[in-house]
Amino acid sequence: MINLVPSQKMNEVKASINNLAKGMLRPIARKYDENEHEYPKELDMFRSIKIMGGGKKKKKEGEEPKKDEKPAAKKLGTNLSTVISIEEMCWGDAGLLLSLPNAGLGNAAIAAVATEEQHERFGNKWAAMAITEPGSGSDSGSITATAVLDGDEWVLNGEKIFVTCADRCDVVVVWATIDKKAGKAGIKSFIVEKDREGFKLEKLEHKLGIRASDTGTFVLSDCRIPKNNLLGSAEVKSATEGFKGVMKTFDNTRPLVASMALGIARAAIDFTREKIEESGIKLDYTKNPNNISSLEKEFYLLEANLDAMRLLTWRAAWMADNQEFNNLEASMSKAKAGRYGTLITQKCCELLGPLGFTQEYLAEKWMRDSKIMDIFEGTGQIQHLIVARNVLEFSSKQLR
Amino acid sequence: MEEREFSFGLSEEQRTMKETVARLIKDVVADNAHDMDEKKAIPADFIQKVWELGATISVIPEDFGGYGMDYSPIMNAIILEELAYGDMALAVASTLPSMFLYPILEMGTDDQKKKYLPLYCDATFKPCTIAINEPRFRFDPVSMETKAEKKGGSYVINGKKCFVPMAKDAGHMLVAADVSGKPSLFIVAKDNPGVKLGEREKNLGIYALESYPVTFENCEVPAADMLGGDNGCNFEAFLQKTRTGLCAIGTGVSRASFEYARDYSKERVQFGEPIASRQSVAFMIAEMAYEVDGMRLLTWKAASMLEAGMDAKRESYLAKLFAGDMTMKITDYGVQVLGGHGYVRDHPVERFYRNGRGIAILEGMATV
Numbered sequence: 001m002i003n004l005v006p007s008q009k010m011n012e013v014k015a016s017i018n019n020l021a022k023g024m025l026r027p028i029a030r031k032y033d034e035n036e037h038e039y040p041k042e043l044d045m046f047r048s049i050k051i052m053g054g055g056k057k058k059k060k061e062g063e064e065p066k067k068d069e070k071p072a073a074k075k076l077g078t079n080l081s082t083v084i085s086i087e088e089m090c091w092g093d094a095g096l097l098l099s100l101p102n103a104g105l106g107n108a109a110i111a112a113v114a115t116e117e118q119h120e121r122f123g124n125k126w127a128a129m130a131i132t133e134p135g136s137g138s139d140s141g142s143i144t145a146t147a148v149l150d151g152d153e154w155v156l157n158g159e160k161i162f163v164t165c166a167d168r169c170d171v172v173v174v175w176a177t178i179d180k181k182a183g184k185a186g187i188k189s190f191i192v193e194k195d196r197e198g199f200k201l202e203k204l205e206h207k208l209g210i211r212a213s214d215t216g217t218f219v220l221s222d223c224r225i226p227k228n229n230l231l232g233s234a235e236v237k238s239a240t241e242g243f244k245g246v247m248k249t250f251d252n253t254r255p256l257v258a259s260m261a262l263g264i265a266r267a268a269i270d271f272t273r274e275k276i277e278e279s280g281i282k283l284d285y286t287k288n289p290n291n292i293s294s295l296e297k298e299f300y301l302l303e304a305n306l307d308a309m310r311l312l313t314w315r316a317a318w319m320a321d322n323q324e325f326n327n328l329e330a331s332m333s334k335a336k337a338g339r340y341g342t343l344i345t346q347k348c349c350e351l352l353g354p355l356g357f358t359q360e361y362l363a364e365k366w367m368r369d370s371k372i373m374d375i376f377e378g379t380g381q382i383q384h385l386i387v388a389r390n391v392l393e394f395s396s397k398q399l400r
Numbered sequence: 401m402e403e404r405e406f407s408f409g410l411s412e413e414q415r416t417m418k419e420t421v422a423r424l425i426k427d428v429v430a431d432n433a434h435d436m437d438e439k440k441a442i443p444a445d446f447i448q449k450v451w452e453l454g455a456t457i458s459v460i461p462e463d464f465g466g467y468g469m470d471y472s473p474i475m476n477a478i479i480l481e482e483l484a485y486g487d488m489a490l491a492v493a494s495t496l497p498s499m500f501l502y503p504i505l506e507m508g509t510d511d512q513k514k515k516y517l518p519l520y521c522d523a524t525f526k527p528c529t530i531a532i533n534e535p536r537f538r539f540d541p542v543s544m545e546t547k548a549e550k551k552g553g554s555y556v557i558n559g560k561k562c563f564v565p566m567a568k569d570a571g572h573m574l575v576a577a578d579v580s581g582k583p584s585l586f587i588v589a590k591d592n593p594g595v596k597l598g599e600r601e602k603n604l605g606i607y608a609l610e611s612y613p614v615t616f617e618n619c620e621v622p623a624a625d626m627l628g629g630d631n632g633c634n635f636e637a638f639l640q641k642t643r644t645g646l647c648a649i650g651t652g653v654s655r656a657s658f659e660y661a662r663d664y665s666k667e668r669v670q671f672g673e674p675i676a677s678r679q680s681v682a683f684m685i686a687e688m689a690y691e692v693d694g695m696r697l698l699t700w701k702a703a704s705m706l707e708a709g710m711d712a713k714r715e716s717y718l719a720k721l722f723a724g725d726m727t728m729k730i731t732d733y734g735v736q737v738l739g740g741h742g743y744v745r746d747h748p749v750e751r752f753y754r755n756g757r758g759i760a761i762l763e764g765m766a767t768v
């Protein structure tokens with residue numbers, strides 16, 4: 001039965017994570033914005049606190065996910081609880097959330113597809129994810145990094161850019177092709193330990209926002225890793241099944257990015273509301289929008305869009321918790337949240353006037369931070385492509 | 401009270417109702433919406449068929465002639481969206497009695513309930529209506545120019561209302577008027593000599609729905625007919641429900657425009673391929689898709705709060721603001737995707753565009 005009133009449990013999670021974010025992240029947000037590339041050592045305490053879901057148990061061989069096993073009222077699904085937590089953490093600081101130890105994108109991939117033995121070896125490592133290359137961004141199926149089996153070792157070559165947590169991580173999940181002719185089916189992911197010979201962190205980027213998060217380039221030159229560092233199964237699946245499997249993890253991670261946009265936008269909205277109310281304007285949600293100031297009306301519209309972003313995001317997460325296929329809804333949430341997170345943070349700066357331009361406050365930072373949410377994990381346009389193909393029932397050939 | 405599970409899923413009952421209304425709309429409206437609009441009339445049997453669903457009177461207690469079922473703002477939102485998906489004029493017309501009956505049911509005195517509810521709990525649809533909107537610049541339901549003044553045992557209402565649906569045939573209307581700074585509602589019989597009906601209005605949209613301007617000239621009503629009695633009613637609560645109702649209608653109209661444009665863009669070939677194969681068109685379709693969903697979820701959120709007995713002032717207000725804005729954007733896209741063909745009345749998108757303008761402008765046209 002439809003019920004969109006958050007449960008007590010949801011409110012509790014929100015409140016406790018908000019406390020954490022308020023106490024731990026907000027106070028150091030500006031510090032690491034200014035000291036790009038410096039490791040936020042304050043985050044070490046988070047090694048023992050799981051925020052990003054994680055800890056997902058590997059499914060037993062042949063075990064079907066139980067369809068009718070819906071979380072009961074009191075229970076809260078992992079995905080929903082994670083998006084709620086991420087919103088709060090990013091309300092504190094998004095760059096810092098992305099720098100939480102052992103919570104990289106690579107960790108999500110390992111949690112999803114690693115073998116028992118790989119869980120043992122890498123489960124407690126901080127894992128980054130390296131897909132993007134200089135010549136391969138949105139079209140991740142076109143990557144050119146190679147992996148060649150030589151005896152008991154894979155030999156990797158190529159260049160990976162824009163790797164989040166490049167400096168701080170312990171291992172990197174690297175995408176490479178083992179068979180160029182096989183196209184997407186030949187793409188596999190490999191766990192590369194940072195200290196492997198031939199694996200070099202070339203540089204760290206200087207960015208518009210999320211400066212607390214390090215982003216770097218790796219060069220692989222005849223980098224040798226053990227055969228069993230290939231993540232998951234080695235066989236080249238006939239069709240593009242393997243690649244699709246990897247892409248499917250995006251259905252779970254896109255709502256997470258959407259909730260990051262949500263957290264930043266809410267931070268901006270909360271701060272703007274505070275300033276509006278300090279100035280003596282009472283936001284009472286009553287008068288016909290034609291009879292209020294344009295500032296109030298614009299602010300209300302931002303709030304309405306923020307709520308819409310959240311509901312779309314929560315829906316995608318809720319579906320994942322209930323084992324419903326959410327490819328469309330996941331992309332909807334990111335398309336909406338990526339775009340409107342950007343617009344909301346921009347608008348808040350405008351409504352704040354000079355307070356929105358000065359570094360004395362965080363509003364200007366939120367506008368910079370938010371922009372990435374419409375870029376990584378599939379740009380806004382890519383999300384629109386996915387949504388459009390879904391609703392039009394068009395293949396990627398019919399809509400390129 | 402046991403906490404209800406947080407859920408985006410329709411219950412069996414909700415799904416069945418949604419499908420039932422959808423089927424009815426398909427059978428009844430089908431291709432008639434265009435004709436209704438052109439002829440500026442809704443055939444009485446269409447309204448009767450929707451009435452026979454029993455949604456309006458189902459929640460009225462058996463003592464007053466209803467079925468005494470649980471009142472559910474969410475269910476009402478689901479029904480309204482489906483009706484408006486078929487036709488906005490029909491959606492407003494066929495649920496008009498709810499606009500009159502629900503406020504009485506929720507906020508009326510015992511005498512008011514006894515007197516008025518049974519009148520309309522009938523197997524046959526009997527029009528009754530509501531007069532809220534006023535024909536003036538900067539109209540605002542929270543500060544009305546229509547005034548009611550207490551004189552002895554009566555109230556005397558003076559002022560002008562517009563867009564009063566089906567006023568000509570309605571037996572009663574609920575009239576919103578200001579009583580010394582406080583918005584209030586009055587139950588007014590249509591044959592009250594102080595009620596003056598104007599000529600049927602010609603509007604931008606919802607052509608099929610008859611509507612009238614109504615002038616109140618020293619219209620005297622017994623004090624007992626002020627909704628809620630001496631203390632008046634909770635006008636704020638009333639607004640929350642009507643605003644949420646309009647959002648459900650906006651969702652239905654928007655979805656109709658989205659689906660029509662989506663299907664058309666797959667069929668229409670230019671430059672050797674369906675126009676939907678071009679991103680500039682496809683991305684509009686994508687945007688329409690998630691904004692429709694966003695609007696529905698905001699509506700359901702407000703309705704969920706109302707259903708839980710919570711104050712939904714903020715949520716219903718924001719939902720209506722969003723719905724007003726987005727319905728315009730979506731129905732505009734609908735016309736744009738069809739190009740010149742969207743501008744001529746052969747396709748429904750032009751009607752959706754005209755109708756959609758009402759969501760932001762109108763107040764009190766539907767309720768959950």
Ligand SMILES: Cc1cc2nc3c(=O)[nH]c(=O)nc-3n(C[C@H](O)[C@H](O)[C@H](O)COP(=O)(O)OP(=O)(O)OC[C@H]3O[C@@H](n4cnc5c(N)ncnc54)[C@H](O)[C@@H]3O)c2cc1C
Binds near residue numbers: 129132
């Ligand atoms: C701070 C940061 C952190 C990152 N972290 C990681 C990470 O940890 N791991 C990782 O692998 N990558 C990471 N990335 C890379 C990120 O995922 C890519 O930047 C992103 O996928 C876009 O690729 P691109 O930059 O090459 O842009 P391009 O793909 O070149 O796109 C340029 C523009 O063209 C548009 N475009 C491209 N193709 C289409 C199309 N078919 N239709 C319509 N428009 C299109 C795009 O939307 C975009 O606007 C990160 C990037 C940044 C900036």
